Amino acid sequence: MSDNNYREMYVSEALEHVELINQTLLQLEEQPENRSYLDQVFRSAHTIKGMASTMGYDETRELCKNIENIFDNIRNGDEKLTHHLTSALFVCVDLLEQMISDEKLRVDLIPYLKKLENPEDEVEDLHVRESVVTMVSPTIRVKMADLDSLVNLVGELLISKMRLEQTIQEENLDESKKVMTDVNRLISDLQYQSMQIRLVPLDQVFSRFSRTVRDISQKLAKKIKLNMNGSGIELDRSVLDSITDPLLHILRNCVDHGIESTEERMKCGKPEIGNITLTASRKGENIVITIVDDGKGIDSEKVKEKAVDNGIITQEEANKMSHQDAIQLIKSAGLSTAKEVTDVSGRGVGMDVVMSQVEHVGGSVKITSEKGNGTTIVLSLPLSLSIIKGLLVVVAGQRFVLPLSNIITTLKVKPVDIFSLHGIEVIKLQERIIPLIQLGKFLEIENKESDTSKSITIIVIENDGKEHGLIVDNFERNQDIVIKKLDKNESSNLFSNATILPSGQVALVIDPSLIIP
Protein backbone atom coordinates (compact mmCIF):
# COMPACT_ATOMS: atom_id res chain seq x y z
CA MET A 1 0.00 0.00 0.00
CA SER A 2 1.33 3.45 -0.89
CA ASP A 3 2.08 6.12 1.69
CA ASN A 4 -0.72 8.17 0.23
CA ASN A 5 -3.22 5.45 0.99
CA TYR A 6 -1.88 5.19 4.51
CA ARG A 7 -2.35 8.93 4.89
CA GLU A 8 -5.95 8.72 3.71
CA MET A 9 -6.68 5.91 6.17
CA TYR A 10 -4.91 7.77 8.93
CA VAL A 11 -6.86 10.98 8.40
CA SER A 12 -10.26 9.35 8.24
CA GLU A 13 -9.72 7.07 11.21
CA ALA A 14 -7.98 9.69 13.36
CA LEU A 15 -10.74 12.21 12.67
CA GLU A 16 -13.32 9.66 13.73
CA HIS A 17 -11.52 9.40 17.04
CA VAL A 18 -11.37 13.21 17.35
CA GLU A 19 -15.12 13.27 16.88
CA LEU A 20 -15.50 10.55 19.49
CA ILE A 21 -13.35 12.52 21.95
CA ASN A 22 -15.45 15.63 21.33
CA GLN A 23 -18.68 13.78 21.99
CA THR A 24 -17.35 11.97 25.03
CA LEU A 25 -16.00 15.21 26.52
CA LEU A 26 -19.47 16.68 26.24
CA GLN A 27 -20.90 13.66 28.01
CA LEU A 28 -18.20 13.93 30.66
CA GLU A 29 -19.30 17.48 31.42
CA GLU A 30 -22.48 15.97 32.77
CA GLN A 31 -20.91 12.89 34.36
CA PRO A 32 -17.28 13.84 35.04
CA GLU A 33 -16.50 10.59 36.81
CA ASN A 34 -18.02 8.12 34.42
CA ARG A 35 -15.30 5.50 34.04
CA SER A 36 -16.26 4.22 30.63
CA TYR A 37 -16.24 7.79 29.22
CA LEU A 38 -12.81 8.41 30.74
CA ASP A 39 -11.58 5.13 29.25
CA GLN A 40 -13.00 6.10 25.88
CA VAL A 41 -11.11 9.41 25.67
CA PHE A 42 -7.93 7.75 26.88
CA ARG A 43 -8.24 5.01 24.30
CA SER A 44 -9.03 7.37 21.42
CA ALA A 45 -6.09 9.64 22.29
CA HIS A 46 -3.90 6.57 22.55
CA THR A 47 -5.08 5.22 19.21
CA ILE A 48 -4.44 8.52 17.42
CA LYS A 49 -1.04 8.66 19.09
CA GLY A 50 -0.13 5.22 17.79
CA MET A 51 -1.23 6.04 14.28
CA ALA A 52 0.50 9.45 14.29
CA SER A 53 3.77 7.92 15.45
CA THR A 54 3.54 5.36 12.65
CA MET A 55 3.01 8.18 10.17
CA GLY A 56 5.90 10.12 11.71
CA TYR A 57 3.78 13.05 12.88
CA ASP A 58 5.67 13.89 16.04
CA GLU A 59 3.67 16.94 17.11
CA THR A 60 0.38 15.11 16.80
CA ARG A 61 1.86 12.26 18.78
CA GLU A 62 3.07 14.67 21.46
CA LEU A 63 -0.31 16.38 21.84
CA CYS A 64 -2.08 13.02 22.06
CA LYS A 65 0.39 11.79 24.62
CA ASN A 66 -0.46 14.77 26.82
CA ILE A 67 -4.20 14.24 26.48
CA GLU A 68 -3.72 10.55 27.17
CA ASN A 69 -1.70 11.33 30.31
CA ILE A 70 -4.34 13.68 31.64
CA PHE A 71 -6.97 10.98 31.35
CA ASP A 72 -4.69 8.41 32.87
CA ASN A 73 -4.26 10.78 35.83
CA ILE A 74 -7.98 11.39 36.09
CA ARG A 75 -8.61 7.63 36.08
CA ASN A 76 -6.07 7.20 38.86
CA GLY A 77 -7.62 10.01 40.88
CA ASP A 78 -4.53 12.24 40.54
CA GLU A 79 -6.32 14.92 38.59
CA LYS A 80 -9.88 16.21 38.34
CA LEU A 81 -11.81 16.97 35.18
CA THR A 82 -12.82 20.53 35.92
CA HIS A 83 -14.83 22.82 33.73
CA HIS A 84 -11.68 24.76 32.85
CA LEU A 85 -9.81 21.61 31.97
CA THR A 86 -12.64 20.48 29.72
CA SER A 87 -12.53 23.82 27.90
CA ALA A 88 -8.76 23.55 27.52
CA LEU A 89 -9.17 20.01 26.20
CA PHE A 90 -11.72 21.19 23.66
CA VAL A 91 -9.24 23.77 22.40
CA CYS A 92 -6.56 21.11 22.08
CA VAL A 93 -8.91 18.70 20.35
CA ASP A 94 -9.73 21.42 17.83
CA LEU A 95 -6.03 21.88 17.24
CA LEU A 96 -5.61 18.13 16.95
CA GLU A 97 -8.31 18.03 14.32
CA GLN A 98 -6.51 20.70 12.30
CA MET A 99 -3.16 18.98 12.66
CA ILE A 100 -4.62 15.71 11.42
CA SER A 101 -6.37 17.27 8.45
CA ASP A 102 -3.51 19.53 7.42
CA GLU A 103 -0.25 17.68 7.08
CA LYS A 104 1.70 20.89 6.57
CA LEU A 105 0.35 22.71 9.59
CA ARG A 106 3.13 23.70 11.97
CA VAL A 107 2.05 24.72 15.44
CA ASP A 108 3.92 25.73 18.54
CA LEU A 109 2.49 23.24 20.99
CA ILE A 110 3.96 24.81 24.10
CA PRO A 111 1.16 27.28 24.90
CA TYR A 112 -1.38 24.54 24.36
CA LEU A 113 0.42 22.12 26.62
CA LYS A 114 0.77 24.88 29.23
CA LYS A 115 -2.94 25.49 29.05
CA LEU A 116 -3.56 21.78 29.62
CA GLU A 117 -1.28 21.87 32.64
CA ASN A 118 -2.82 25.00 34.13
CA PRO A 119 -6.26 25.28 32.60
CA GLU A 120 -7.25 28.22 34.79
CA ASP A 121 -4.43 30.42 33.53
CA GLU A 122 -5.07 32.78 30.72
CA VAL A 123 -2.56 31.85 28.08
CA GLU A 124 -1.92 34.42 25.44
CA ASP A 125 -1.38 33.57 21.79
CA LEU A 126 -3.88 30.84 22.22
CA HIS A 127 -6.88 31.94 20.31
CA VAL A 128 -9.85 29.92 21.32
CA ARG A 129 -11.65 29.45 18.10
CA GLU A 130 -15.20 28.42 17.79
CA SER A 131 -15.17 24.88 16.59
CA VAL A 132 -15.63 24.65 12.88
CA VAL A 133 -18.00 21.98 11.80
CA THR A 134 -16.53 20.31 8.81
CA MET A 135 -17.48 17.03 7.31
CA VAL A 136 -14.82 14.45 8.00
CA SER A 137 -13.73 13.99 4.41
CA PRO A 138 -15.53 13.22 1.21
CA THR A 139 -15.37 9.51 1.90
CA ILE A 140 -18.06 7.20 3.11
CA ARG A 141 -17.56 4.09 5.19
CA VAL A 142 -19.50 1.27 3.66
CA LYS A 143 -20.50 -1.91 5.44
CA MET A 144 -18.74 -4.85 3.85
CA ALA A 145 -22.06 -6.68 3.58
CA ASP A 146 -23.58 -3.82 1.57
CA LEU A 147 -20.64 -3.83 -0.81
CA ASP A 148 -20.83 -7.61 -1.14
CA SER A 149 -24.47 -7.54 -2.09
CA LEU A 150 -23.70 -4.83 -4.64
CA VAL A 151 -20.99 -6.94 -6.23
CA ASN A 152 -23.29 -9.92 -6.08
CA LEU A 153 -26.01 -8.05 -7.95
CA VAL A 154 -23.58 -6.93 -10.62
CA GLY A 155 -22.53 -10.56 -11.05
CA GLU A 156 -26.13 -11.68 -11.44
CA LEU A 157 -26.75 -8.87 -13.88
CA LEU A 158 -23.82 -10.02 -15.95
CA ILE A 159 -25.19 -13.55 -16.09
CA SER A 160 -28.62 -12.26 -17.09
CA LYS A 161 -27.04 -10.15 -19.81
CA MET A 162 -25.33 -13.22 -21.24
CA ARG A 163 -28.57 -15.16 -21.12
CA LEU A 164 -30.31 -12.28 -22.85
CA GLU A 165 -27.71 -12.23 -25.60
CA GLN A 166 -28.16 -15.93 -26.10
CA THR A 167 -31.95 -15.84 -26.24
CA ILE A 168 -31.77 -12.97 -28.74
CA GLN A 169 -29.37 -14.96 -30.87
CA GLU A 170 -31.74 -17.92 -30.74
CA GLU A 171 -34.59 -15.52 -31.54
CA ASN A 172 -36.47 -16.99 -28.62
CA LEU A 173 -38.69 -14.03 -27.83
CA ASP A 174 -40.59 -15.66 -24.96
CA GLU A 175 -37.42 -16.55 -23.16
CA SER A 176 -35.96 -13.08 -23.85
CA LYS A 177 -38.97 -11.50 -22.22
CA LYS A 178 -38.51 -13.70 -19.17
CA VAL A 179 -34.85 -12.80 -18.86
CA MET A 180 -35.74 -9.15 -19.32
CA THR A 181 -38.00 -9.33 -16.25
CA ASP A 182 -35.05 -10.66 -14.29
CA VAL A 183 -32.85 -7.87 -15.59
CA ASN A 184 -35.47 -5.33 -14.54
CA ARG A 185 -35.63 -6.72 -11.05
CA LEU A 186 -31.86 -6.82 -10.77
CA ILE A 187 -31.49 -3.25 -11.91
CA SER A 188 -34.04 -1.95 -9.44
CA ASP A 189 -32.32 -3.92 -6.68
CA LEU A 190 -29.04 -2.50 -7.80
CA GLN A 191 -30.45 1.00 -7.80
CA TYR A 192 -31.83 0.56 -4.29
CA GLN A 193 -28.63 -0.96 -3.02
CA SER A 194 -26.38 1.74 -4.44
CA MET A 195 -28.63 4.48 -3.07
CA GLN A 196 -28.43 2.74 0.27
CA ILE A 197 -24.66 3.05 0.25
CA ARG A 198 -24.84 6.82 -0.15
CA LEU A 199 -26.84 7.14 3.05
CA VAL A 200 -25.18 8.35 6.23
CA PRO A 201 -26.76 8.62 9.66
CA LEU A 202 -28.04 12.06 10.55
CA ASP A 203 -26.80 11.59 14.11
CA GLN A 204 -23.28 11.92 12.74
CA VAL A 205 -23.89 15.57 11.90
CA PHE A 206 -26.16 16.20 14.84
CA SER A 207 -23.57 15.13 17.36
CA ARG A 208 -21.23 17.83 16.07
CA PHE A 209 -23.73 20.52 16.91
CA SER A 210 -23.51 19.98 20.65
CA ARG A 211 -20.04 21.41 20.58
CA THR A 212 -21.10 24.51 18.66
CA VAL A 213 -24.03 25.19 20.97
CA ARG A 214 -21.83 24.65 24.01
CA ASP A 215 -19.19 27.07 22.76
CA ILE A 216 -21.59 29.83 21.76
CA SER A 217 -23.76 29.64 24.83
CA GLN A 218 -20.67 29.80 26.97
CA LYS A 219 -19.48 32.87 25.12
CA LEU A 220 -22.84 34.53 25.68
CA ALA A 221 -23.12 33.27 29.26
CA LYS A 222 -26.44 31.62 28.54
CA LYS A 223 -27.54 28.29 29.90
CA ILE A 224 -28.77 26.14 27.09
CA LYS A 225 -29.50 22.47 26.69
CA LEU A 226 -29.49 21.02 23.22
CA ASN A 227 -31.69 17.95 22.90
CA MET A 228 -31.21 15.91 19.80
CA ASN A 229 -32.88 12.94 18.29
CA GLY A 230 -31.89 11.78 14.86
CA SER A 231 -34.09 8.70 15.32
CA GLY A 232 -31.59 6.63 13.40
CA ILE A 233 -32.53 8.41 10.19
CA GLU A 234 -30.15 8.20 7.28
CA LEU A 235 -29.81 10.79 4.59
CA ASP A 236 -28.01 11.00 1.28
CA ARG A 237 -24.48 12.18 1.80
CA SER A 238 -24.82 15.13 -0.57
CA VAL A 239 -28.05 16.33 1.04
CA LEU A 240 -26.46 16.03 4.44
CA ASP A 241 -23.41 18.01 3.36
CA SER A 242 -25.48 20.84 2.01
CA ILE A 243 -27.70 21.23 5.07
CA THR A 244 -24.96 21.21 7.68
CA ASP A 245 -24.27 24.93 7.30
CA PRO A 246 -27.92 25.99 7.24
CA LEU A 247 -28.63 23.93 10.36
CA LEU A 248 -25.64 25.44 12.07
CA HIS A 249 -26.83 28.90 11.16
CA ILE A 250 -30.28 28.21 12.56
CA LEU A 251 -28.81 26.86 15.78
CA ARG A 252 -26.57 29.90 16.13
CA ASN A 253 -29.61 32.09 15.73
CA CYS A 254 -31.47 30.10 18.37
CA VAL A 255 -28.66 30.53 20.86
CA ASP A 256 -27.91 34.15 20.02
CA HIS A 257 -31.33 35.67 19.35
CA GLY A 258 -33.82 33.00 20.37
CA ILE A 259 -32.96 32.00 23.91
CA GLU A 260 -33.03 34.86 26.41
CA SER A 261 -30.38 35.58 29.01
CA THR A 262 -30.77 33.78 32.29
CA GLU A 263 -32.07 36.91 34.09
CA GLU A 264 -34.58 37.60 31.36
CA ARG A 265 -35.84 34.02 31.53
CA MET A 266 -36.22 34.18 35.29
CA LYS A 267 -38.19 37.43 34.92
CA CYS A 268 -40.62 35.76 32.52
CA GLY A 269 -41.03 32.85 34.88
CA LYS A 270 -39.34 30.44 32.45
CA PRO A 271 -36.96 27.72 33.59
CA GLU A 272 -33.41 29.00 33.92
CA ILE A 273 -32.02 26.67 31.27
CA GLY A 274 -33.15 27.29 27.72
CA ASN A 275 -33.99 24.34 25.54
CA ILE A 276 -33.28 23.78 21.89
CA THR A 277 -34.63 20.58 20.46
CA LEU A 278 -33.46 19.14 17.18
CA THR A 279 -35.41 16.19 15.84
CA ALA A 280 -35.68 14.36 12.58
CA SER A 281 -38.42 12.19 11.19
CA ARG A 282 -39.29 10.67 7.88
CA LYS A 283 -42.38 11.69 5.95
CA GLY A 284 -42.82 9.79 2.71
CA GLU A 285 -39.99 10.70 0.35
CA ASN A 286 -38.89 13.52 2.62
CA ILE A 287 -36.87 13.94 5.78
CA VAL A 288 -38.26 16.53 8.14
CA ILE A 289 -35.88 18.24 10.53
CA THR A 290 -37.46 20.34 13.26
CA ILE A 291 -35.65 22.88 15.40
CA VAL A 292 -37.66 24.13 18.37
CA ASP A 293 -36.49 26.65 20.95
CA ASP A 294 -38.31 27.94 24.01
CA GLY A 295 -36.87 31.42 23.70
CA LYS A 296 -38.48 34.76 23.15
CA GLY A 297 -39.93 34.02 19.75
CA ILE A 298 -40.11 36.34 16.78
CA ASP A 299 -41.77 39.71 17.17
CA SER A 300 -43.82 39.94 13.99
CA GLU A 301 -44.44 43.67 14.45
CA LYS A 302 -40.69 44.30 14.54
CA VAL A 303 -40.22 42.16 11.46
CA LYS A 304 -42.85 44.19 9.61
CA GLU A 305 -41.26 47.45 10.73
CA LYS A 306 -37.88 46.35 9.49
CA ALA A 307 -39.30 45.04 6.23
CA VAL A 308 -41.01 48.38 5.60
CA ASP A 309 -37.78 50.24 6.43
CA ASN A 310 -35.87 48.11 3.98
CA GLY A 311 -38.48 48.52 1.30
CA ILE A 312 -39.35 44.84 1.17
CA ILE A 313 -43.03 45.60 1.75
CA THR A 314 -45.08 48.80 1.92
CA GLN A 315 -46.64 50.14 5.12
CA GLU A 316 -50.03 49.32 3.64
CA GLU A 317 -49.05 45.72 3.03
CA ALA A 318 -47.62 45.52 6.52
CA ASN A 319 -50.86 46.68 8.09
CA LYS A 320 -52.80 43.97 6.34
CA MET A 321 -50.24 41.24 6.92
CA SER A 322 -51.01 38.40 9.31
CA HIS A 323 -48.66 37.36 12.10
CA GLN A 324 -47.78 34.14 10.28
CA ASP A 325 -47.05 35.87 6.95
CA ALA A 326 -44.93 38.49 8.69
CA ILE A 327 -42.74 35.80 10.21
CA GLN A 328 -42.09 34.31 6.78
CA LEU A 329 -40.58 37.70 5.85
CA ILE A 330 -37.42 36.85 7.73
CA LYS A 331 -36.65 34.44 4.91
CA SER A 332 -36.21 37.37 2.54
CA ALA A 333 -32.81 38.83 1.84
CA GLY A 334 -31.45 41.71 3.86
CA LEU A 335 -33.65 41.32 6.87
CA SER A 336 -32.26 40.61 10.26
CA THR A 337 -34.24 41.70 13.29
CA ALA A 338 -31.44 41.36 15.76
CA LYS A 339 -30.81 44.85 17.04
CA GLU A 340 -27.09 44.71 16.69
CA VAL A 341 -24.66 42.59 14.82
CA THR A 342 -22.99 40.14 17.14
CA ASP A 343 -20.02 38.04 16.25
CA VAL A 344 -22.02 34.90 16.83
CA SER A 345 -24.67 35.02 14.18
CA GLY A 346 -24.27 38.46 12.71
CA ARG A 347 -22.12 37.50 9.82
CA GLY A 348 -24.07 39.41 7.26
CA VAL A 349 -25.94 36.31 6.25
CA GLY A 350 -29.49 35.75 7.21
CA MET A 351 -32.22 33.24 6.84
CA ASP A 352 -32.23 34.00 3.12
CA VAL A 353 -28.95 32.14 2.78
CA VAL A 354 -30.38 29.22 4.71
CA MET A 355 -33.37 29.29 2.38
CA SER A 356 -31.34 29.26 -0.78
CA GLN A 357 -29.10 26.44 0.44
CA VAL A 358 -32.03 24.28 1.47
CA GLU A 359 -33.88 25.04 -1.75
CA HIS A 360 -30.80 24.17 -3.71
CA VAL A 361 -31.20 20.55 -2.64
CA GLY A 362 -34.93 20.65 -3.28
CA GLY A 363 -36.01 21.28 0.29
CA SER A 364 -38.21 23.84 1.98
CA VAL A 365 -38.22 25.86 5.21
CA LYS A 366 -41.23 26.71 7.34
CA ILE A 367 -41.13 29.00 10.36
CA THR A 368 -43.71 29.38 13.08
CA SER A 369 -43.24 31.48 16.15
CA GLU A 370 -45.16 32.83 19.07
CA LYS A 371 -43.90 35.92 20.80
CA GLY A 372 -42.62 34.93 24.22
CA ASN A 373 -42.95 31.22 23.61
CA GLY A 374 -40.23 30.37 21.16
CA THR A 375 -39.76 29.51 17.52
CA THR A 376 -40.15 26.37 15.47
CA ILE A 377 -38.31 25.92 12.20
CA VAL A 378 -39.11 22.95 10.00
CA LEU A 379 -36.79 21.88 7.21
CA SER A 380 -38.18 19.44 4.71
CA LEU A 381 -35.59 17.66 2.58
CA PRO A 382 -35.60 15.04 -0.13
CA LEU A 383 -34.18 11.66 0.88
CA SER A 384 -31.88 11.57 -2.05
CA LEU A 385 -30.76 13.81 -4.84
CA SER A 386 -29.66 11.21 -7.29
CA ILE A 387 -33.00 9.76 -8.29
CA ILE A 388 -36.20 11.76 -8.23
CA LYS A 389 -39.68 11.31 -9.60
CA GLY A 390 -40.23 13.70 -12.46
CA LEU A 391 -42.68 14.65 -15.18
CA LEU A 392 -41.45 14.96 -18.75
CA VAL A 393 -42.74 18.11 -20.40
CA VAL A 394 -42.34 19.19 -24.02
CA VAL A 395 -41.61 22.78 -25.03
CA ALA A 396 -40.75 23.76 -28.59
CA GLY A 397 -39.96 20.16 -29.39
CA GLN A 398 -37.54 19.82 -26.49
CA ARG A 399 -38.07 17.66 -23.46
CA PHE A 400 -37.54 18.91 -19.92
CA VAL A 401 -38.01 17.28 -16.55
CA LEU A 402 -40.07 18.86 -13.77
CA PRO A 403 -39.64 17.36 -10.28
CA LEU A 404 -42.93 15.78 -9.26
CA SER A 405 -42.55 17.07 -5.72
CA ASN A 406 -43.12 20.62 -6.98
CA ILE A 407 -46.11 19.84 -9.18
CA ILE A 408 -49.57 20.62 -7.82
CA THR A 409 -51.63 19.67 -10.84
CA THR A 410 -51.79 19.67 -14.60
CA LEU A 411 -54.55 21.49 -16.45
CA LYS A 412 -55.86 21.87 -19.95
CA VAL A 413 -57.61 25.20 -20.37
CA LYS A 414 -59.17 27.11 -23.25
CA PRO A 415 -57.58 30.41 -24.26
CA VAL A 416 -60.63 32.25 -22.92
CA ASP A 417 -59.89 30.98 -19.41
CA ILE A 418 -56.71 33.02 -19.37
CA PHE A 419 -57.11 36.64 -18.41
CA SER A 420 -54.83 39.49 -17.68
CA LEU A 421 -54.30 41.04 -14.27
CA HIS A 422 -51.96 44.03 -13.94
CA GLY A 423 -50.47 43.01 -17.25
CA ILE A 424 -49.74 39.45 -16.15
CA GLU A 425 -51.50 36.47 -17.63
CA VAL A 426 -53.29 34.49 -14.97
CA ILE A 427 -55.81 31.70 -14.55
CA LYS A 428 -58.24 30.94 -11.81
CA LEU A 429 -57.85 27.62 -10.05
CA GLN A 430 -60.32 26.84 -7.30
CA GLU A 431 -60.68 30.50 -6.36
CA ARG A 432 -56.92 31.02 -6.46
CA ILE A 433 -55.35 33.34 -8.98
CA ILE A 434 -52.33 31.72 -10.53
CA PRO A 435 -49.84 33.72 -12.60
CA LEU A 436 -48.67 32.03 -15.79
CA ILE A 437 -45.23 31.68 -17.30
CA GLN A 438 -44.72 30.79 -20.96
CA LEU A 439 -41.96 28.27 -20.45
CA GLY A 440 -40.79 28.43 -24.06
CA LYS A 441 -40.44 32.19 -23.96
CA PHE A 442 -38.95 32.14 -20.51
CA LEU A 443 -36.25 29.74 -21.62
CA GLU A 444 -35.79 31.76 -24.81
CA ILE A 445 -36.27 28.79 -27.07
CA GLU A 446 -39.56 29.86 -28.60
CA ASN A 447 -40.96 33.17 -29.79
CA LYS A 448 -44.35 32.39 -31.16
CA GLU A 449 -47.48 33.19 -29.20
CA SER A 450 -49.48 30.18 -28.11
CA ASP A 451 -51.96 28.97 -30.67
CA THR A 452 -55.22 30.55 -29.50
CA SER A 453 -57.50 28.07 -31.17
CA LYS A 454 -56.33 24.98 -29.32
CA SER A 455 -56.48 24.10 -25.64
CA ILE A 456 -53.49 25.13 -23.58
CA THR A 457 -51.55 22.81 -21.30
CA ILE A 458 -50.59 24.25 -17.93
CA ILE A 459 -48.57 22.65 -15.20
CA VAL A 460 -49.13 24.24 -11.82
CA ILE A 461 -46.02 24.16 -9.71
CA GLU A 462 -45.35 25.29 -6.20
CA ASN A 463 -42.21 26.60 -4.61
CA ASP A 464 -41.92 28.15 -1.18
CA GLY A 465 -45.70 28.46 -0.95
CA LYS A 466 -46.01 30.35 -4.23
CA GLU A 467 -47.89 28.82 -7.12
CA HIS A 468 -47.25 29.44 -10.78
CA GLY A 469 -48.61 27.91 -13.94
CA LEU A 470 -46.13 26.87 -16.60
CA ILE A 471 -47.48 26.87 -20.12
CA VAL A 472 -46.00 23.95 -22.04
CA ASP A 473 -46.80 22.30 -25.36
CA ASN A 474 -47.44 18.93 -23.83
CA PHE A 475 -46.46 16.58 -21.08
CA GLU A 476 -45.60 12.92 -21.22
CA ARG A 477 -45.33 10.57 -18.29
CA ASN A 478 -44.08 10.38 -14.73
CA GLN A 479 -40.91 8.46 -14.31
CA ASP A 480 -37.89 7.93 -12.15
CA ILE A 481 -35.28 10.42 -13.20
CA VAL A 482 -31.64 9.67 -12.64
CA ILE A 483 -30.03 13.02 -11.97
CA LYS A 484 -26.73 13.81 -13.63
CA LYS A 485 -25.11 16.90 -12.23
CA LEU A 486 -23.84 19.26 -14.89
CA ASP A 487 -20.33 20.41 -14.28
CA LYS A 488 -19.52 24.08 -13.80
CA ASN A 489 -18.85 24.74 -17.48
CA GLU A 490 -22.09 23.18 -18.57
CA SER A 491 -24.51 24.55 -16.01
CA SER A 492 -26.24 27.89 -16.30
CA ASN A 493 -28.28 30.13 -14.04
CA LEU A 494 -31.32 28.06 -14.78
CA PHE A 495 -30.05 24.53 -15.01
CA SER A 496 -27.68 22.57 -12.89
CA ASN A 497 -28.98 19.06 -13.53
CA ALA A 498 -29.83 16.88 -16.47
CA THR A 499 -30.91 13.34 -17.14
CA ILE A 500 -30.64 10.84 -19.94
CA LEU A 501 -33.92 9.59 -21.35
CA PRO A 502 -34.52 5.98 -22.46
CA SER A 503 -34.18 7.19 -26.04
CA GLY A 504 -30.63 8.31 -25.26
CA GLN A 505 -31.61 12.00 -25.48
CA VAL A 506 -30.46 14.37 -22.80
CA ALA A 507 -33.16 16.33 -20.96
CA LEU A 508 -32.48 19.28 -18.68
CA VAL A 509 -34.09 19.27 -15.24
CA ILE A 510 -36.01 22.43 -14.40
CA ASP A 511 -35.50 23.74 -10.88
CA PRO A 512 -38.75 25.54 -9.95
CA SER A 513 -37.00 27.69 -7.36
CA LEU A 514 -35.00 29.29 -10.15
CA ILE A 515 -38.02 30.00 -12.32
CA ILE A 516 -40.43 31.33 -9.76
CA PRO A 517 -39.47 34.92 -9.07
Place this chain on the structure above:
Amino acid sequence: MVNAVKILVADDASFMRTVLKDILKSNGLASDIIEASDGVEAVRQYIQHRPDLVTMDVNMPKADGIQALKGIMKVNPNARVIMVTSVEQKHIVQDAMKSGAKDYIIKPFDKANVGLVLNKVLSAK
Protein backbone atom coordinates in the same frame (compact mmCIF):
# COMPACT_ATOMS: atom_id res chain seq x y z
CA MET B 1 13.27 -18.45 8.35
CA VAL B 2 10.07 -20.23 9.23
CA ASN B 3 7.23 -21.20 6.94
CA ALA B 4 4.46 -18.65 6.44
CA VAL B 5 1.72 -19.08 9.01
CA LYS B 6 -1.79 -18.04 9.92
CA ILE B 7 -1.70 -14.85 11.98
CA LEU B 8 -4.43 -13.06 13.95
CA VAL B 9 -3.93 -9.27 14.09
CA ALA B 10 -5.87 -7.68 16.96
CA ASP B 11 -5.96 -3.88 17.04
CA ASP B 12 -8.86 -1.44 17.33
CA ALA B 13 -7.43 0.88 14.65
CA SER B 14 -7.91 -0.46 11.15
CA PHE B 15 -5.01 1.79 10.14
CA MET B 16 -2.65 -0.07 12.48
CA ARG B 17 -3.95 -3.44 11.33
CA THR B 18 -3.30 -2.48 7.72
CA VAL B 19 0.21 -1.26 8.46
CA LEU B 20 1.04 -4.45 10.35
CA LYS B 21 -0.62 -6.66 7.74
CA ASP B 22 1.46 -5.04 5.01
CA ILE B 23 4.65 -5.70 7.00
CA LEU B 24 3.71 -9.32 7.66
CA LYS B 25 2.90 -9.87 4.00
CA SER B 26 6.05 -8.22 2.71
CA ASN B 27 8.17 -10.23 5.17
CA GLY B 28 6.55 -13.39 3.85
CA LEU B 29 5.64 -14.29 7.40
CA ALA B 30 1.90 -14.64 6.97
CA SER B 31 0.09 -17.05 4.70
CA ASP B 32 -3.26 -16.03 6.05
CA ILE B 33 -4.27 -13.03 8.16
CA ILE B 34 -7.33 -12.79 10.34
CA GLU B 35 -8.32 -9.54 12.04
CA ALA B 36 -10.04 -8.49 15.24
CA SER B 37 -10.91 -4.95 16.34
CA ASP B 38 -11.52 -5.52 20.03
CA GLY B 39 -10.52 -7.92 22.79
CA VAL B 40 -13.71 -9.94 22.73
CA GLU B 41 -13.50 -10.43 18.98
CA ALA B 42 -9.84 -11.42 19.32
CA VAL B 43 -10.70 -14.35 21.59
CA ARG B 44 -13.63 -15.34 19.40
CA GLN B 45 -11.48 -15.24 16.25
CA TYR B 46 -8.77 -17.23 18.01
CA ILE B 47 -11.20 -19.99 18.93
CA GLN B 48 -12.68 -20.06 15.43
CA HIS B 49 -9.47 -19.95 13.39
CA ARG B 50 -6.78 -21.28 15.74
CA PRO B 51 -4.04 -19.09 14.23
CA ASP B 52 -0.36 -19.99 14.69
CA LEU B 53 0.37 -16.55 16.08
CA VAL B 54 -1.47 -13.53 17.48
CA THR B 55 -0.34 -9.88 17.55
CA MET B 56 -2.28 -8.23 20.36
CA ASP B 57 -2.68 -4.47 20.85
CA VAL B 58 -2.84 -3.48 24.52
CA ASN B 59 -5.51 -0.77 24.37
CA MET B 60 -8.71 -2.03 22.86
CA PRO B 61 -12.39 -1.53 23.63
CA LYS B 62 -14.69 -4.17 25.18
CA ALA B 63 -11.77 -6.15 26.56
CA ASP B 64 -8.19 -4.87 26.54
CA GLY B 65 -5.21 -6.78 25.20
CA ILE B 66 -4.30 -8.26 28.59
CA GLN B 67 -7.81 -9.60 29.16
CA ALA B 68 -7.90 -11.02 25.64
CA LEU B 69 -4.46 -12.59 26.15
CA LYS B 70 -5.70 -14.31 29.31
CA GLY B 71 -8.79 -15.49 27.45
CA ILE B 72 -6.69 -17.01 24.70
CA MET B 73 -4.27 -18.65 27.14
CA LYS B 74 -7.25 -20.35 28.79
CA VAL B 75 -8.30 -21.78 25.44
CA ASN B 76 -4.79 -22.82 24.50
CA PRO B 77 -1.98 -22.59 27.10
CA ASN B 78 0.55 -22.96 24.25
CA ALA B 79 -0.84 -20.09 22.20
CA ARG B 80 1.80 -17.76 20.70
CA VAL B 81 0.72 -14.21 21.52
CA ILE B 82 2.91 -11.17 20.83
CA MET B 83 1.91 -7.91 22.50
CA VAL B 84 1.79 -4.67 20.50
CA THR B 85 2.55 -1.65 22.60
CA SER B 86 3.90 1.88 22.68
CA VAL B 87 7.16 2.90 24.30
CA GLU B 88 5.40 4.34 27.35
CA GLN B 89 3.60 1.09 28.05
CA LYS B 90 6.57 -1.18 28.47
CA HIS B 91 5.57 -1.83 32.09
CA ILE B 92 2.38 -3.46 30.85
CA VAL B 93 4.46 -5.85 28.78
CA GLN B 94 5.92 -7.40 31.92
CA ASP B 95 2.42 -8.18 33.19
CA ALA B 96 1.59 -9.62 29.79
CA MET B 97 4.67 -11.85 29.76
CA LYS B 98 3.68 -13.20 33.18
CA SER B 99 0.26 -14.00 31.74
CA GLY B 100 1.81 -15.98 28.91
CA ALA B 101 2.69 -13.52 26.15
CA LYS B 102 5.76 -14.71 24.25
CA ASP B 103 7.23 -11.34 23.29
CA TYR B 104 6.32 -7.81 22.27
CA ILE B 105 6.71 -5.36 19.41
CA ILE B 106 6.68 -1.59 19.74
CA LYS B 107 4.72 1.02 17.83
CA PRO B 108 5.74 2.60 15.50
CA PHE B 109 6.73 -0.67 13.90
CA ASP B 110 10.21 -1.33 12.68
CA LYS B 111 9.86 -3.76 9.81
CA ALA B 112 13.08 -5.63 10.54
CA ASN B 113 12.34 -5.86 14.24
CA VAL B 114 8.85 -7.21 13.64
CA GLY B 115 10.40 -9.89 11.42
CA LEU B 116 12.99 -10.81 14.02
CA VAL B 117 10.55 -11.06 16.92
CA LEU B 118 8.04 -13.09 14.96
CA ASN B 119 10.70 -15.47 13.62
CA LYS B 120 12.06 -15.95 17.11
CA VAL B 121 8.65 -16.73 18.60
CA LEU B 122 7.67 -19.02 15.74
CA SER B 123 10.87 -21.05 15.77
CA ALA B 124 10.81 -21.52 19.56
CA LYS B 125 9.53 -24.89 20.63
